C-alpha cells in the first residue's frame with residue numbers, strides 16, 4: 510500500500526520552513542500574481558527562488574499555484590511570468606484555467622501540471638479529459654464522497670489529491686459569488702471577505718430597515734457557515750481508496766497552524782506506515798488539532814453531506830492555545846533567542862513544541878532582552894533570550910493554554 514504524500518501550505522518563507530521542518534513531503538505556495546491568495550499569503554519572485562532552494566535542501570517537492578482564471582488582457586502578463594519562472598526548479602504548477610494550462614504547455618512543456626480544486630473535478634470522465642490535456646495530478650472537488658473517490662480511482666491512472674484538513678466553502682470551491690457581490694472582493698481572485706461566515710437576518714421586501722432576527726445562538730444566525738474539515742480519523746480509508754496526496758488547506762493561516770497541523774498528520778501517516786493493522790487515532794492528535802484556530806470540525810462530504818454544511822449551534826472560531834513565540838537559534842550561555850508573537854510573561858506556564866510530536870511543558874523563569882537585561886513581559890515581535898527546557902532547537906514554537914472562557918491562562 511502506498512503512503513500518500515503530505516502536502517502543506519506555505520503562505521510565506523517562514524511558513525514554508527515550518528511546513529518542511531514539521532513533516533510535509535511537499536508544499537504549495539503562490540506568488541503575488543495569478544495565485545488565489547492576496548497580500549501576505551504570497552511570495553515575491555525572489556522569495557520563490559529562495560523557497561525552491563529551501564525545499565531542495567530538505568529534499569521535498571514544491572508546487573506553485575497559478576490557479577486564477579484569466580481575464581481578457583491578462584494572457585500576455587501570464588506568458589511573461591511563465592518565461593520568468595522557467596529557470597526555477599518548481600516541481601509542478603497548479604492551474605485551473607484551461608487557457609492557462611495551454612499556455613504552460615506551450616511555453617514550458619516539460620513542467621508538470623496539477624489541476625486545482627477550482628476546476629471542480631467530480632467524475633472519472635472529467636479526470637480523463639484533463640489527463641488527455643497533460644495534467645499529471647488533480648485535486649478532486651471537496652464535495653466528493655469516499656465512494657465517489659474510490660470509483661474515480663478505479664477508472665483513472667493520474668495522481669489524485671484530496672483535502673484532508675482546513676476550511677470549507679459552502680459553495681463549490683471557486684464558484685461562489687457572495688464576496689464579489691457583497692464587497693467587490695472576488696473569491697476567485699484570492700480576495701474573499703468570507704461573507705458566508707457573517708450572521709444574517711430576514712427582511713420582508715416592502716419593509717426596508719425592518720430585519721427579523723433568526724437566532725441560532727445569542728450572537729445570531731450563520732446561514733451559510735460550514736464546519737472546518739478534519740479527516741485524520743479516516744486516513745486509512747483514504748489510503749485504501751488509492752489517494753496519492755493529502756492536502757492541508759491554509760495559505761492564509763499562521764506559522765503555528767502550519768507547523769501544528771502538519772506534524773499531527775505526519776505522525777498519523779508515520780504510524781500507519783509503521784503498522785497499518787495497529788493504527789488507531791491517538792487522542793493526542795485530536796487534542797493538538799484543537800490548539801489551532803478553527804471552527805467546529807466535521808468530515809466534510811466524505812460520508813454524508815448533511816453532516817457538514819451549516820453548523821447549527823456555534824460557528825465561532827476557537828483554539829485551545831495561543832502561539833506566543835518562535836525559537837530562532839539552538840541556544841547558548843545566555844539562553845535561546847526567541848521572537849515573541851503574542852504577549853507573555855515570566856512565570857507563565859508554557860509549552861515548547863517541535864517536529865516529531867516533541868513537546869515539553871515548563872514555567873518560564875528567566876527572560877532577558879538582547880542586551881542581557883532582565884524582562885518581566887515579552888511583547889509581540891520582541892527578540893529576547895529565554896531559558897528553555899534542554900533539547901529546545903531552532904524552529905521550535907512556544908504556546909500558552911487558554912482558559913475555558915478563551916482568556917489566556
Ligand code: SF4
Pocket residue numbers: 677678679680683685686687688696701702703704705706
Ligand atoms: S464567501 Fe465563503 S463560500 Fe464563498 S468563497 Fe468565500 S469562504 Fe468560500
